[in-house]
Amino acid sequence: MLPELRTPIPGPASRALAERLRAHESHNVTYLSDGFPVFWERAAGTNVWDADGNRFLDLTGAFAVASLGHSNPALVEALAGQASTLLHGMGDVHPSEAKVRLCERLSELTFERWGAGTGKTVLGCSGFEAVEAALKTAHLASGRTGVVTFENSYHGTGYGTLAAGAMPRFRTPFARQLAEIGEVLPFGNAGLDPLRSTLSRGETGAVLVEPVLGRGGKTVPEPDFLPSLRSLCDEFGAVLIADEIYTGLNRTGRLFACEHWGVAPDIICLGKALTGGFPLSACVGRAPLMDAWPVSDGEAIHTSTFLGHPAGCAMALAALEQHADPEVAAGVAATGERLRAALSGLDAPGAGDVRGLGLMLGLELSGDVDSGALAAAALGAGIIVLADGPGGGVLAFAPPFGISDEEIRFTAGWLQEYLTSLFGSSS
Ligand SMILES: Cc1ncc(COP(=O)(O)O)c(C=O)c1O
Structure with missing residues (x-):
């Protein structure tokens, strides 16, 4: 399902939890900033709900763990x-x-x-x-x-x-x-x-x-x-x-x-x-x-x-x-191709090559895109995504295998809009 936001991100409940964590967890562990994190309350399929009741689309599979969907029955x-x-x-x-x-x-x-x-x-x-x-x-x-x-x-x-x-x-x-x-x-x-x-x-x-x-x-x-x-x-x-x-x-x-x-x-x-x-x-x-x-x-x-x-x-x-079940592998390959095509079709100067296999894909970002700022902006739009690669120059995709075409379109649409707002269209 697509994101549904009820509060600005992070919302008041997440902000309050961050303050409590700041006092009692080693400060090397959780990255705490104005835009990060949201505190997860429940999850299902491709979605995560935070402590403020906001629904997110998870493109990380929570570190590629939730391949079969969050809370797979x-x-x-x-x-x-x-x-x-x-x-x-x-x-x-x-x-x-x-x-x-x-x-x-x-x-x-x-x-x-x-x-x-x-x-x-x-x-x-x-x-x-x-x-x-x-x-x-x-x-x-x-x-x-x-x-x-x-x-x-x-x-x-x-x-x-x-x-x-x-x-x-x-x-x-x-x-x-x-x-x-x-x-x-x-x-x-x-x-x-x-x-x-x-x-x-x-x-x-x-x-x-x-x-x-x-x-x-x-x-x-x-x-x-x-x-x-x-x-x-x-x-x-x-x-x-x-x-x-x-x-x-x-x-x-x-x-x-x-x-x-x-x-x-x-x-x-x-x-x-x-x-x-x-x-x-x-x-x-x-x-x-x-x-x-x-x-x-x-x-x-x-x-x-x-x-x-x-x-x-x-x-x-x-x-x-x-x-x-071999159909799972085949499904990942097919869905991966659709995600790859959507990312390859981005018409924005910051977006580079798409690499990876199946549903383990990376979108190269040009050096002038701040991937941390991109991840924070995505979170603000209800999309959970992280960057990896040397210098954080690759936007990483490892979503639950059940990601839908609508969710893929939404992701590509948001990226297109965000990168265009940074640089203007490449055409
Ligand atoms: C390829 C690979 N090996 C090992 C690890 C370490 O696993 P863990 O974080 O569960 O110790 C990771 C974690 O991301 C990984 O991606």
């Missing part, structure tokens, strides 16, 4: 059903059946589907935990410490992911505490020659890659990039880790983005849309590789209190049931 039902019977298990001691079924299902949908044997899983809560479990696996399996990542990648903010290589903004403040294990190479084919020479030194155990850059600006690599990573990893015995926390589960119009290039990684990391709204992530790897971990002797060497949370597992199973 089947996911809510799975959560409620699980919560009413078993709200917490003992993840690595006395787990729930839901954890068993989720590990089986993840294997079926990844390595078994790819004809690459079975998969074994380490579950986590946040996405970065899945990446860190993958990095630990690669270290145990290869005996090597080195990790290669790529420029403008984002793998989360844990110390392990920062050590592997992260955008300077996240890494630099903590750099003195981080082991020097990472090497950051150009993303795309420009990174292949340097990768070959790094791998040939024999110190690299893991090559960690987002098949399409998410927060880094929705950049799609050249068609031979992923296949070349696969063959270089095979040649030099490094573990290929696909971080599909953003791209996974149909976001790019395929169940997993690496399938666009016919590449099966050694490990795939999932999170975000895996549950559609519960903090649960998964590191799924080829069984022989995952067996590099020692058998538990009663004390796991990698665990956490909420590992394999039954509510998260139940939601993930419900989400995977929907994602496994």
Whole structure:
């Protein structure tokens, strides 16, 4: 549904909540300004309602989590059903059946589907935990410490992911505490020659890659990039880790983005849309590789209190049931084409190329468009959208898959009007 605003944005209730938060939350966490944020009260489908009763159109999918729609009824039902019977298990001691079924299902949908044997899983809560479990696996399996990542990648903010290589903004403040294990190479084919020479030194155990850059600006690599990573990893015995926390589960119009290039990684990391709204992530790897971990002797060497949370597992199973339907991927591809066409059709000087895949798209903004001001203006018009990419120069689109043609037209219409009001028409 289109936005319906009852107050100026942010309204009085949101402003009052912001003041209270300012007093009691670390001031690095929530960005508080005149135009930001609105406080969310409820959400359904593509819409979010704030504390003032305003209805917004969400083009972010709430960080690409709400792919199947906010408060997807089947996911809510799975959560409620699980919560009413078993709200917490003992993840690595006395787990729930839901954890068993989720590990089986993840294997079926990844390595078994790819004809690459079975998969074994380490579950986590946040996405970065899945990446860190993958990095630990690669270290145990290869005996090597080195990790290669790529420029403008984002793998989360844990110390392990920062050590592997992260955008300077996240890494630099903590750099003195981080082991020097990472090497950051150009993303795309420009990174292949340097990768070959790094791998040939024999110190690299893991090559960690987002098949399409998410927060880094929705950049799609050249068609031979992923296949070349696969063959270089095979040649030099490094573990290929696909971080599909953003791209996974149909976001790019395929169940997993690496399938666009016919590449099966050694490990795939999932999170975000895996549950559609519960903090649960998964590191799924080829069984022989995952067996590099020692058998538990009663004390796991990698665990956490909420590992394999039954509510998260139940939601993930419900989400995977929907994602496994090939019509979901086809629908995302078709809707993505319509959104791409609408954005490509913008006739305004600030609007550049459209990039990305499926419903993971980015509109390049010319240097003279302040993307923060654009996001605030959009919010004021009832549209929730964020910018990403280097310097925030890309307007990011990762809406719930159910975004309608009317909502797409509305979005493009608003952008056209806003950019024209900044610069005038390009014609
Ligand atoms: C590709 C990718 N990897 C890892 C992460 C980190 O996930 P989380 O924020 O759940 O730790 C993100 C989050 O945006 C991501 O996009």
